[in-house]
Amino acid sequence: MHARAHDEVLGDLFRARGYDTAAMVAVAERVFREMLGPRNLPTAAARHKHLVARLALIGGIETFTALLGDWVLSTPLEKFEADPVVLDLFRWHGAEEVEHRMVAHDVAEYFGVSYPQRAASVVVAYVGVLLLIARAGHDPVRRDPDLPDHSYARIWFEFLRSGHRGTLPSVRRIGWSALPGLHPRFTPEWLGSTAQAVAYPAKSPAARAAG
């Protein structure tokens, strides 16, 4: 099962705090249903090619989400006074991302994705996810009265600053996670620890309440 339950809980939490999640959900729907969804193509060969392309891209996205999951699981965010309920939900979600990080990659390999296509997909996925994150950050940044302006440049600046402070993964950490993705024998297994991910739900209050 993919993270549905805590996605919903997180959405409720954000809406309860006054954030408008509808626009971002619509963007995500467009990306995952229209761009990464199945398409009615005329030939079996074209359908196969499209399937492999989608799997390779999803494998690249899962590499990024595994990095985020590993980061949120192994970073002591309590010292920044992170909301314990939101932090637990993010870690539970992160644990699932680490746990299933190889699935799309392995299926793409099974269907014969080439090395150049797989490596290019990692680069495209990283750029795409970063743009999605910037888009998702737009609403909270726009509502933050402490910020001097509400531009996209501000979002990137705050993103870099948070990476430097340790409240978000740093550019260096993101970059170092993308580089192995270009290795011919790369597997997302190189990122994060399955044992750590599998152990998390046992100590997560939200996962135990749902379980």
Ligand SMILES: [Fe+2]
């Ligand atoms: Fe995932």
